[in-house]
Amino acid sequence: MKIRAKTMEHLQLEALLPRLHPTHKKWSEVESHLLRHSAGHFGETTADVYLQYLSHDRYHILQDLRLFDGIRHFQIDALILAPSFILILEIKNLRGKLIFDLEHHQLLRTYQKKQDIFPDPFLQVKHQTLQLTRWMQAFQLPETPIHSFIIIANPNTTIKTQGRDMQQLKRRIIRPKLLYSEVEKLHARSGPPIWTPDQIKHAAVTLQRENTPFTASILQRFDLTAADLVMGVRCTKCEVFGMERKRAHWYCPQCEHKSENAHLDTLRDYQLLVGNEISNQEFRSFACLSSEKVARTLLSECCTRYAGKTSDRKYILNIVK
Ligand SMILES: [Zn+2]
Incomplete structure (x- = not known):
């Protein structure tokens, strides 16, 4: 047990x-x-x-x-x-x-x-x-x-x-x-x-x-949509949202903390709140990230599976199992 x-x-x-x-x-x-x-x-x-x-x-x-x-x-x-x-x-x-x-x-x-x-x-x-x-x-x-x-x-x-x-x-x-x-x-x-x-x-x-665990959408349950959510990558140290992407890491303007994988928590939030599939565009708006190329690199690193062709590809999130 x-x-x-x-x-x-x-x-x-x-x-x-x-x-x-x-x-x-x-x-x-x-x-x-x-x-x-x-x-x-x-x-x-x-x-x-x-x-x-x-x-x-x-x-x-x-x-x-x-x-x-x-x-x-x-x-x-x-x-x-x-x-x-x-x-x-x-x-x-x-x-x-x-x-x-x-x-x-x-x-x-x-x-x-x-x-x-x-x-x-x-x-x-x-x-x-x-x-x-x-x-x-x-x-x-x-x-x-x-x-x-x-x-x-x-x-x-x-x-x-x-x-x-x-x-x-x-x-x-x-x-x-x-x-x-x-x-x-x-x-x-x-x-x-x-x-x-x-x-x-x-x-x-x-x-x-x-056994059928409760899996309904938590947003629906509280009558919320993704538009109600605070966007951005949350600092893993001071917990304030708004980490910025630098060359090879995330940087927190509040506490100057640097993190290589702060976006994993953001993707985990996305999976828990929105769903298991995410496109490049959806990731960029959720993480407040401008570069399509950086988004692609980060998503390919942590998602081993995806669906659809290159342009409308959906990455399958498997962070929460
Ligand atoms: Zn911080």
């Missing part, structure tokens, strides 16, 4: 925010999305650390799944396949004081004297369970009990519950450090194996194959 990579959407948001002018009307909306993704990623990797201790012979762990149940896509932070059960993990990384209102199905959070209300994670995993059941039926996988835990990743978060706990939900709110022992407890309480090791492997392969 590996510590998960950032999702495509997370990388896109990281590329997008610096390329929006701070006065742009979408800036704070994009920033709040990015903050949420960063916190989510941090929480998930924290949980991953403790999941590594589970026996790889008994359990198969899958991260960041996005599956289609026949009606809608659904997303699962982590899924554990065990011989006699399946476990869904919903990972929250919220700071402050959390109150799970078990009677009214909401999650209240107090942080820096501000109160926010979030959707009830228990309703969320309940629906995920339904969706996963539909999905498993469609792929003719054996009927298996599906359990779920809510993981509160931040150790400094205070957790409380209120309302009557009719369904013993409280026991399913777990700190990452308890993951190992709670999974083992579930295993000990579960009945005889439903899945053979081969069936678990087969299910894992099917889940991985059917």
